[in-house]
Amino acid sequence: MEKSVAHVALFAAVIAVLGLLPKISLGFGVPITAQTLGVMLCGTILGARRGAMAILLLLLIVALGLPVLAGARGGLGVFVGPTAGFLVGWVPAAFVTGLIMEKWRGAPVALVASVASIIGGILVLYAFGAAGMAIVLNKSLPEAAALTLAFVPGDIVKAIVAGLLTSGLARARPSSLLSRSSA
Template identity: 50%
Template sequence: MTTRDLVLSALFTAIIIVLGFLPPVPIPLLPVPITAQSMGVMLAGCIIGARRGALAYVLLVVLVAVGLPVLSGGRGGLAVLIGPTGGYIFGWILGAFVTGLLAEKLVREDQSATKQMTGFFLASILGGIGVVYLCGMPWLSLVAGTPFDKVLFGSLAFIPGDLVKAAIATLAARAVLVGYPLLPVRV
């Protein structure tokens, strides 16, 4: 890993923290709010790639673990990581990696804008939504003592907002790719 990789990862950690300044939107009957920080998974993966994007979230989790209030709503500390949202937070690391891996495979600079945006959108949905949900929902069910089917049903409330986040990440990633490509090419 180069100095540039470390700097880009740290920069994205800072961006993710800034996304946390947007107030979380609570969902009735669910202990997991809607936050802009989950969009950072898509942004980091699509813009700086799998390894650097995952590293950005590893750094975020370390900052949370030491107690810094860097999550939305000013939350931080080990209690947050082992609480109901912990599975989603750790899922962000794997989600950023998978999003980046897919973006690196699906998107090339020589493709048409439509193909690039389709690749970014698919990567955002599969990694930034699918993987994060696969990590977060079982954890939430276990920690909250809620049957998994109810957690699954309750998670449907997040899908429209997550699709909007995926669209925003797609547009941002495409703009960066055109202006200053940072996404590693994976063969």
């Protein structure tokens, strides 16, 4: 139990640290950040339940006002802005990514982690992000979904990086890949 809590806290911190990397601001209020790589890694390394808990911990810290999101943002205001759908979507994104890692064991870890990151960390995340942008920006869902296309190239690179990092961890310290453990 203590190890799980430590892993959850560690990955919440990893996502916060990734928020220190400079963001690329887009005209519609949703920045390109490295934090989605952390969301993907939560799922690929921690698994569904622990990965989602790490995200929930980070979102609690954000809600309390700590400026741990890219651009030193934090506080309740971020949950009503253009990024709200993406922030809420981080939880199911990490969960789905982790669930795929837990269930699909027949292929190489790098492939599974990359595909899981694309499905959970891009497709699931974009569904929430587009819905949030549609509401906040007063756009139709197809218009908001079209805006998310700006993120696709970078997020595919992040999914591949998540796959490679997860595979490297699996080779170096197999017991550290909690998404593949039976506990």
